[in-house]
Amino acid sequence: MLFKKFFIVLNVLVLIIFGYFLITHSMTIHILNNIFMFGLACFMVGGLLLLIEKGVFKAGFKHFSWFFRRSSKLNQYADEEVGSEKTAVPYTKAAISPQIVGSGLFLIALSTIFSIILM
Numbered sequence: 001m002l003f004k005k006f007f008i009v010l011n012v013l014v015l016i017i018f019g020y021f022l023i024t025h026s027m028t029i030h031i032l033n034n035i036f037m038f039g040l041a042c043f044m045v046g047g048l049l050l051l052i053e054k055g056v057f058k059a060g061f062k063h064f065s066w067f068f069r070r071s072s073k074l075n076q077y078a079d080e081e082v083g084s085e086k087t088a089v090p091y092t093k094a095a096i097s098p099q100i101v102g103s104g105l106f107l108i109a110l111s112t113i114f115s116i117i118l119m
Contacts, residue, residue, distance in 0.1 A: 007099045011106050018114055032111045032118075039107025046100030053097055 014035070051057070 003096050003099055007103045011103060014107065014110065018110060029115075032115050035107055036111040036115075039104045039111060041104070042100050043104030043108060046097045046102075046104055049097035050101060053095065
């Protein structure tokens with residue numbers, strides 16, 4: 001809940017700054033480019049976190065570790081001796097990635113709209 005409020009406040013603050021620059025006509029293309037790039041970075045990082053959170057790469061990691069366990073005789077012997085005892089790691093789900101993706105899309109759309117207006 002705290003993260004949602006933070007991103008909402010951040011988006012409103014960026015909107016106020018855009019409005020100020022639009023009213024005073026002192027907005028340069030460099031500011032728009034920087035905001036667009038920051039929004040693009042947020043979108044990409046949030047998308048990657050969302051993919052990891054959904055478990056898209058889980059099968060690949062599992063097969064990769066299986067390959068390394070079976071790659072040598074020593075690893076095979078150690079795996080047979082230990083057995084397949086695996087303890088579950090406690091996991092708390094903190095879904096911040098949708099907010100990061102949404103903030104990135106908001107910044108990208110906002111900078112695109114303002115650059116079209118200033119043309």
